[in-house]
Amino acid sequence: MTRPPVQSASVRVATGAHRFIVLEGPIGVGKTSLAVKLAGSLNAEQVLEQAEQNPFLERFYRNPRAGALPAQLYFLFQRAQQLAALRQHDLFAPVRVADYLLDKDRLFARVTLDDEEFRLYEQVHERLAIDAPVPDLVVYLQAPVDVLIERINRRGIRYEHYIERAYLEKLNAAYARFFHEYEGAPLLIVNAAAIDPLHNESDYEELLGAIKRMKQGRLYYNPLRHGAL
Numbered sequence: 493m494t495r496p497p498v499q500s501a502s503v504r505v506a507t508g509a510h511r512f513i514v515l516e517g518p519i520g521v522g523k524t525s526l527a528v529k530l531a532g533s534l535n536a537e538q539v540l541e542q543a544e545q546n547p548f549l550e551r552f553y554r555n556p557r558a559g560a561l562p563a564q565l566y567f568l569f570q571r572a573q574q575l576a577a578l579r580q581h582d583l584f585a586p587v588r589v590a591d592y593l594l595d596k597d598r599l600f601a602r603v604t605l606d607d608e609e610f611r612l613y614e615q616v617h618e619r620l621a622i623d624a625p626v627p628d629l630v631v632y633l634q635a636p637v638d639v640l641i642e643r644i645n646r647r648g649i650r651y652e653h654y655i656e657r658a659y660l661e662k663l664n665a666a667y668a669r670f671f672h673e674y675e676g677a678p679l680l681i682v683n684a685a686a687i688d689p690l691h692n693e694s695d696y697e698e699l700l701g702a703i704k705r706m707k708q709g710r711l712y713y714n715p716l717r718h719g720a721l
Contacts, residue, residue, distance in 0.1 A: 510628040513703065514590045514677075517633030518663045519655065520640035520647075521684050526633070527591040529690065533700060539578065539590035541571065550651035552604070556659065560604040564613060568597055568620070575624045594624040595676065603659075603666050627677040629706055633684040634668075637661050679710040686715060 513530065515523040524540060531538045543549060546566045552559030571594055578588070601613045635643075637660045644652050671679065680702060689696035702713050 509587065510703075512588045512590070512625055512627050513629045513631065514593045514627040515631045515633065516591075516593050516596060516667075516671075517635070517684065518640055518660065518667050519652070520644040520660075521633040521635050522643060522690060523633055524591040525690050527589050529696065530700070530703070531589040534587050534589065536587035536589045539574065539588050539592075541567070541574075541592040543567075545570070550654075553651050553654035556604060556656075561609045561613070564597075564601050564604060565616065567600070568613070568617060571597060572620050572622045575622060578625055590627075593627070593630060594622060595670070595674075599666050599670050600663075603662050629680065629703065630674070630677045631680045631682060631703060632667070632671045632674075633682050635683075635685040637664055639685045640664070678706055678708045680706045681710065681712045683712075683714040 513534075513536075515527045515530070517523045527540065528538060530536070546563060548559050548563035548566055550559075552563040571592065575594060598617065601610055605613055637657060640660050641657065644655060671681065682699065687695040687699065689699045698715065699713065702711075
């Protein structure tokens with residue numbers, strides 16, 4: 493897979509504030525809620541993947557082998573349409589905060605699909621020729637599987653109770669591998685198990701400050717309870 497060079501993203505943020513921030517991480521880590529809160533702080537437009545609209549998602553969680561391909565293709569078409577719309581309005585773009593990176597779609601596909609399904613997915617992906625905007629900053633939220641399970645249970649979405657621990661373990665490992673090699677944009681790696689930015693304002697303000705200061709390269713945000721970057 494060809495990734496855009498870091499330079500293109502770094503140049504865009506050289507003059508100051510980020511224009512396009514992406515939050516990423518495995519299911520349950522809190523990326524969507526944090527993206528919404530961050531968008532409010534930055535007076536930014538929200539770009540959310542709207543998983544609840546995917547009619548195949550519950551089928552996938554109930555029976556991964558039967559539901560993986562339609563769920564994955566639905567997400568691919570949904571994200572392609574959404575990102576194409578962003579490109580069309582790029583000249584007048586406000587600040588935007590997204591809760592997904594398009595490259596994540598292929599990551600999920602590789603975890604959930606068998607080899608033949610993945611080849612079909614790749615053919616569809618190639619034909620779509622998605623021209624996704626490059627983020628100025630990617631914030632990768634990390635947490636161990638036990639924390640993900642606890643947060644999934646806490647938020648109480650009915651069909652998510654079918655998610656198996658083994659799936660979360662594979663997904664978490666895939667995210668770690670992906671971002672270990674990621675060079676598509678400046679990357680802030682956050683230990684999301686150590687802080688609670690959704691319910692603790694001190695944690696949130698410290699993380700917000702780290703996001704605003706981040707310009708290029710990659711940094712690890714791994715504070716003590718009241719630590720700093």
